[in-house]
Amino acid sequence: MHEGPAPSRRAFLREAATAGLIAVVPGLVVSACTDPSRTEAAPEPIGPSMGRAGSDLTSNAYGHTDADFARVGLKRDTVGVWEDGFRTAADNDDPNVFEWWYADFTGDDGTVVSFVLSTRLDDGLVPEPGEAGRRPKSSVIVTDPDGTSHGGVHTYSWAEFTSAEDRCDVRLGPFTFSGDLKRYRMKGQSGDVGVDLTLNSLVRPFRPGTGIIYFGGTQNYFGWLCAVPSGSATGTVTVGGKKRSFTGRGYHDRNWGNRPFPYSVEHWRWGRGSVGQYSVIGADLHLRKEYDSAVVPVFLVDDTKAGRRLIGAFDHRTVTAAESGPRPHPEDAYPKDYYSRVHWSYRVGPDRAAFTFTDTDRLIVTRQYVTKPTQAQKTALDKHGIDEIWYTRYATTNDLHLDLAGSHASGTGTGTLEAAQFGLGTAPAKSGGTTASTPSPTTSPSPAES
Secondary structure, eight states, rough: OOOOOOHHHHHHHHHHHHHHHHEEEOOOEESSSTTTTOOOOOOOOOOOOOOGGOOSSSSSSOOSSHHHHHHHHHHHBBBBBBGGSSTGGGGGGGGEEEEEEEEEEEETTTTEEEEEESSSSSSTOOOTTTTTGOOEEEEEEEEOTTTEEEEEEOOOGGGGGEEEESSEEEETEEEEEEEEESSSEEEEEEETTEEEEEEEESSSBBSSTTTTTEEESOOOOOEEEEEEEEEEEEEEEEETTTEEEEEEEEEEEEEEEOOOOOEEEEEEEEEEEEEEEEEEEEEEEEEEEGTTTTTEEEEEOOOOOTTEEEEEETTTTTTTEEEEEEEESTTTTTTEEEEEEEEEEETTTTTEEEEEEEEEEEEEEEEEOOOSHHHHHEEEHHHHHHEEEEEEEEEEEEEEEEETTTTTEEEEEEEEEEEEESSSSSSOOTTTTTOOOOTTTTTTSSSOOO
């Protein structure tokens, strides 16, 4: 249920200035009064669907009841090191199961690094992947400040993959990814691209409730853990045999599940960015009508300077996300427009927050999936009315407004925004009000890889 918009920038600044709370620093407007005893926003009520999972088990939303935590062996207020281990090890022989460990880095000089180790070629984004898709892969890409990218995706045999179950310690071909929720190291080289980076967390991990969504009360699920919402990064990157030092910021999360997304999800928007000392994550997962057309939001705001969490919300009654700004997609093969802006609003009692991601016309990656479906995939796509599956990530500008007890801020920054679209039914029509004809899933794929 929408609880009303957050205050506008003008109203927020006017009210704060009248109260004498606003002090100006470069690129950011921050309150001069901060309560050091306040570690996060007041707890918000939780209101996901319960029904089909039973009276005390949650379905179609992140678990939050005592029964939900007991079901998956988790503690309510503690994230264990083992949670970043190999969560799907027991079911890895099932082609429908997927898991990946993700990290990205932004250097002070503008260098960007993406480092991902996965157990599946398509990361759960295609239906009926079959045994052919059950292979591990790496995606390691270094992008220079001028936008030139190096590296790419490589696949491996299972003899080249190992992973601990009690901690993050993944080895795939020449690459390693290890850490303990506080400190991580990503290392390896393939071809002319290599990285050796250390990530030190600036804030505690974030898990929305159990971090697991069960679909319709069945055993089908999706899991997400944000192990390092924001961290400092140091090390080296190597391109073309030339090694250079790296300093900047980084991020690490991980995903796993036992059912490909197209069966449960219509689309999602996910963004991450920073504004001065604040790091922000916003997510908005839209489930299929078979799962109550539920919307599962996440809104996270951390003060990295103070090392404290201001907001960690995942209740649809306190967090809403609105898409706007339809415009032509930068990939010509994409048959519709896309929403270039997503605005998250948060409201609990007197606390208010708002965050907007707006794309900058800088396309980071786009990919069309299932361009030549097998018969099993075509049957699954037709059954669920899915015409095309697209994933896109953009560079963004960000706009943040905080009006919390003890924390008031307003400013702009940068980040990334991604969209995963499982069928184009929820995409906006082409500019001018007409809907373009939708190509069949056999359309040639975009050359970009995620």
